Amino acid sequence: MSETLRLDGIEKVYNRGLPGEVQVLRGCSLSLAAGEVVALVAPSGAGKSTLLHIAGLLDTADTGRVFLGGEEMTGLNDRRRTRARRADVGFVYQFHHLLPEFTAAENIVLPQLAEGVARGEAEARAETLLASVGISHRAHHRPSAMSGGEQQRVAVCRALANGPKLLLADEPTGNLDPETSDRVFDALVALVRETGLSALIATHNLELAGRMDRALRLSEGRLSD
Numbered sequence: 001m002s003e004t005l006r007l008d009g010i011e012k013v014y015n016r017g018l019p020g021e022v023q024v025l026r027g028c029s030l031s032l033a034a035g036e037v038v039a040l041v042a043p044s045g046a047g048k049s050t051l052l053h054i055a056g057l058l059d060t061a062d063t064g065r066v067f068l069g070g071e072e073m074t075g076l077n078d079r080r081r082t083r084a085r086r087a088d089v090g091f092v093y094q095f096h097h098l099l100p101e102f103t104a105a106e107n108i109v110l111p112q113l114a115e116g117v118a119r120g121e122a123e124a125r126a127e128t129l130l131a132s133v134g135i136s137h138r139a140h141h142r143p144s145a146m147s148g149g150e151q152q153r154v155a156v157c158r159a160l161a162n163g164p165k166l167l168l169a170d171e172p173t174g175n176l177d178p179e180t181s182d183r184v185f186d187a188l189v190a191l192v193r194e195t196g197l198s199a200l201i202a203t204h205n206l207e208l209a210g211r212m213d214r215a216l217r218l219s220e221g222r223l224s225d
Contacts, residue, residue, distance in 0.1 A: 009027050
C-alpha cells in the first residue's frame, strides 16, 4: 500500500533561545498509508494543532522531514509549498469557517475555481459531495440557515473539493453534540473510504478514536501508538 504522509523526526520549539522557550514537538515520526484513517489523541495544549499544521505545510519544523505522496516537502520555498498544499491537502477545523455570504454549494465551488476547474464541473462536484453526506437539500442555503452539523458537513465537502491525497482534521466534531458528532464523523469517514485518501484526525473523543484504523497519542511532545 502506498504511503500518503510521512513525518520523520519532527521537532518544533517556540521562542527558541528566549527565557520562555517551549519545545512542543520532540522527534515525532509517523506514516499514513493511502486509505488509512488515523486518530491523533492528545490533551489541549499538547501540540496536536502544531503537528497538523506542519504535516499540512502551514508551518515548518525546526528539525525533521515531511513527505507527501513520497515527495519530500522539506526545504521547498513558500510558493511551491502553497501549490503542494492546495493540490494535496484538505483541512477541516473545529469551527467550520464557511464564507457566510455564499451558499453551501458555492463554498465548495470556490476552491475549485481557484484551481482552474471549469464552473460547470465544479458545481457538479459540489452537488455530488453534498449528496454523499446527505445534505444536497441544503445546497442553496447560506451557513446561517443550516445547523452546526450541516455546516460542518459542508466544511468536510469543501476540504475534499479538489481531490486531495491527505485530509487533516483538528477536532472536527468538538463543537457538536454527541448525536450530531456521530453523524458528521460517519460522513467524514465514509467520504475518506470512498475516495481512498488518508486522514489524520485530532480528537479528544476516545470513542471516536476507537472507530478509526488506529490511534496515535501525543504526550509531552512525543508520539506513541
